[in-house]
Amino acid sequence: xxxxxxxxxxxxxxxxxxxxxxxxxxxxxxxxxxxxxxxxxxxxxxxxxxxxxxxxxxxxxxxxxxxxxxxxxxxxxxxxxxxxxxxxxxxxxxxxxxxxxxxxxxxxxxxxxxxxxxxxxxxxxxxxxxxxxxxxxxxxxxxxxxxxxxxxxxxxxxxxxxxxxxxxxxxxxxxxxxxxxxxxxxxxxxxxxxxxxxxxxxxxxxxxxxxxxxxxxxxxxxxxxxxxxxxxxxxxxxxxxxxxxxxxxxxxxxxxxxxxxxxxxxxxxxxxxxxxxxxxxxxxxxxxxxxxxxxxxxxxxxxxxxxxxxxxxxxxxxxxxxxxxxxxxxxxxxxxxxxxxxxxxxxxxxxxxxxxxxxxxxxxxxxxxxxxxxxxxxxxxxxxxxxxxxxxxxxxxxxxxxxxxxxxxxxxxxxxxxxxxxxxxxxxxxxxxxxxxxxxxxxxxxxxxxxxxxxxxxxxxxxxxxxxxxxxxxxxxxxxxxxx
Amino acid sequence: xxxxxxxxxxxxxxxxxxxxxxxxxxxxxxxxxxxxxxxxxxxxxxxxxxxxxxxxxxxxxxxxxxxxxxxxxxxxxxxxxxxxxxxxxxxxxxxxxxxxxxxxxxxxxxxxxxxxxxxxxxxxxxxxxxxxxxxxxx
Numbered sequence: 001x002x003x004x005x006x007x008x009x010x011x012x013x014x015x016x017x018x019x020x021x022x023x024x025x026x027x028x029x030x031x032x033x034x035x036x037x038x039x040x041x042x043x044x045x046x047x048x049x050x051x052x053x054x055x056x057x058x059x060x061x062x063x064x065x066x067x068x069x070x071x072x073x074x075x076x077x078x079x080x081x082x083x084x085x086x087x088x089x090x091x092x093x094x095x096x097x098x099x100x101x102x103x104x105x106x107x108x109x110x111x112x113x114x115x116x117x118x119x120x121x122x123x124x125x126x127x128x129x130x131x132x133x134x135x136x137x138x139x140x141x142x143x144x145x146x147x148x149x150x151x152x153x154x155x156x157x158x159x160x161x162x163x164x165x166x167x168x169x170x171x172x173x174x175x176x177x178x179x180x181x182x183x184x185x186x187x188x189x190x191x192x193x194x195x196x197x198x199x200x201x202x203x204x205x206x207x208x209x210x211x212x213x214x215x216x217x218x219x220x221x222x223x224x225x226x227x228x229x230x231x232x233x234x235x236x237x238x239x240x241x242x243x244x245x246x247x248x249x250x251x252x253x254x255x256x257x258x259x260x261x262x263x264x265x266x267x268x269x270x271x272x273x274x275x276x277x278x279x280x281x282x283x284x285x286x287x288x289x290x291x292x293x294x295x296x297x298x299x300x301x302x303x304x305x306x307x308x309x310x311x312x313x314x315x316x317x318x319x320x321x322x323x324x325x326x327x328x329x330x331x332x333x334x335x336x337x338x339x340x341x342x343x344x345x346x347x348x349x350x351x352x353x354x355x356x357x358x359x360x361x362x363x364x365x366x367x368x369x370x371x372x373x374x375x376x377x378x379x380x381x382x383x384x385x386x387x388x389x390x391x392x393x394x395x396x397x398x399x400x401x402x403x404x405x406x407x408x409x410x411x412x413x414x415x416x417x418x419x420x421x422x423x424x425x426x427x428x429x430x431x432x433x434x435x436x437x438x439x440x441x442x443x444x445x446x447x448x449x450x451x452x453x454x455x456x457x458x459x460x461x462x463x464x465x466x467x468x469x470x471x472x473x474x475x476x477x478x479x480x481x482x483x484x
Numbered sequence: 485x486x487x488x489x490x491x492x493x494x495x496x497x498x499x500x501x502x503x504x505x506x507x508x509x510x511x512x513x514x515x516x517x518x519x520x521x522x523x524x525x526x527x528x529x530x531x532x533x534x535x536x537x538x539x540x541x542x543x544x545x546x547x548x549x550x551x552x553x554x555x556x557x558x559x560x561x562x563x564x565x566x567x568x569x570x571x572x573x574x575x576x577x578x579x580x581x582x583x584x585x586x587x588x589x590x591x592x593x594x595x596x597x598x599x600x601x602x603x604x605x606x607x608x609x610x611x612x613x614x615x616x617x618x619x620x621x622x
Binding site for chain 1 (some may be wrong): 509534536538540543549560561563567572579580581584590592610
């Protein structure tokens with residue numbers, strides 16, 4: 001026998017009694033007996049499948065039976081059972097439809113959405129009322145911008161301060177050949193407006209930083225991360241967690257990509273997955289490692305799909321799941337992601353409660369506008385490409401080493417250079433004479449600087465790094481050498 | 485329909501304004517006569533959502549149980565839950581609906597730029613798929 005306290009609204013089903021005593025030795029038996037005695041109560045407490053409804057918690061005296069033995073929890077004479085609903089909510093990502101009425105033209109434009117029951121007029125109005133920020137208008141930002149504009153996301157913010165370059169065109173399909181040299185943000189806005197004049201595009205032509213991130217992000221419902229560097233990724237993540245906004249994440253490398261939704265409704269964040277950034281230089285960017293031109297299309301559109309699902313509130317969001325895509329095997333895999341209770345930003349006792357210096361955190365220097373190769377100064381231990389050319393022409397006795405990868409060497413090379421990729425370089429140190437005149441180059445001068453340092457540590461005296469690498473060679477010595 | 489007396493109403497608005505820009509939540513106690521509900525006391529409850537509370541709230545069942553006890557002790561009933569939507573209209577969002585309970589009235593207060601703007605009351609269905617607007621006076 002146990003006493004069950006009946007919540008006010010349910011008393012209409014129990015003949016107005018505020019408590020009912022029914023027989024039973026376990027909680028399960030008591031609830032069954034209760035609903036047998038008052039059949040109308042059954043629908044309120046159990047689903048059609050006979051499970052206790054998700055919003056009902058059962059308390060035995062002061063304890064939740066989930067932490068006791070659930071249905072099998074024993075009940076004694078004098079015990080009191082309470083039915084307590086679990087209640088939560090929030091204003092997150094939903095549209096006040098009256099502000100987003102659709103015009104006749106818009107109804108025609110979006111008609112293929114309007115006839116899907118899961119979208120309909122209401123869903124289209126949610127899209128129109130939604131505010132989405134795209135961080136980056138590059139590989140991932142290109143398909144995101146084009147499709148989010150096409151589907152009618154009402155307000156789309158763009159963050160980028162870069163200029164369209166020839167090397168972008170192989171994948172950043174929002175920028176055309178005629179856009180090379182233009183501001184990316186302007187080129188992207190123009191295409192999006194051309195696709196859909198009903199969307200509002202907001203241009204934030206800045207480098208996202210700890211100083212401006214919260215101020216920019218706060219006006220948007222959903223943030224989509226299309227960046228390719230760790231400082232910005234951590235910055236976007238932390239800002240999203242602090243502001244309580246979902247972070248739709250994607251990343252790409254050569255033939256593989258990843259996507260997930262971070263910081264959504266108590267789900268894990270980027271730091272739960274990667275508490276610390278990798279050592280600088282370990283994970284190559286697209287510029288360093290290359291990327292299949294189509295890959296950002298695939299990953300960017302997964303991000304776009306998740307964004308639209310969040311806005312519409314339909315389907316299963318990609319939360320707590322990291323989607324891995326392998327283009328060569330043409331396979332998708334999924335890893336479970338858990339929220340880390342110790343996470344420094346979204347855990348139970350956060351230590352990061354405001355934005356920090358992310359360049360310092362990631363151990364990389366502040367990104368500055370790329371220094372033009374021509375103006376680079378030649379310091380001690382360095383050699384200019386023009387001087388290198390003269391050296392070759394004079395027939396000087398010296399060793400020229402190229403520390404790039406074999407597939408880069410196939411694109412272009414400097415005559416007479418010996419190829420030893422940086423990764424294998426330390427094993428070859430013993431092959432050189434310590435007094436020899438050694439000159440080392442790579443693509444831009446970064447990797448060759450590391451190789452020079454290795455030799456100097458090993459007691460080599462006459463080692464010089466080619467400033468600006470083969471890119472400078474193409475600019476100043478031999479324009480027929482292609483740049484990549 | 486649900487009518488909120490001036491004293492609990494002032495308390496709810498004050499709570500929502502003080503908690504801005506975050507969401508507040510609480511319980512409404514009073515009496516029910518058929519379809520007519522009267523709120524006589526508002527009790528502030530803790531927003532237990534772990535994470536940013538600008539657009540989320542969560543009630544701990546223990547707190548709700550305590551509110552129900554308080555109601556019984558005062559010979560009143562727990563008849564509704566209130567929460568605020570900072571800088572957002574007082575609609576019943578998908579999140580609200582999916583975490584609701586059909587037993588109570590859900591009053592949503594819209595707080596725009598820190599000031600009370602408007603409010604609505606909602607009655608979610610048992611399957612949490614829809615909520616009907618309930619006539620609200622205060």
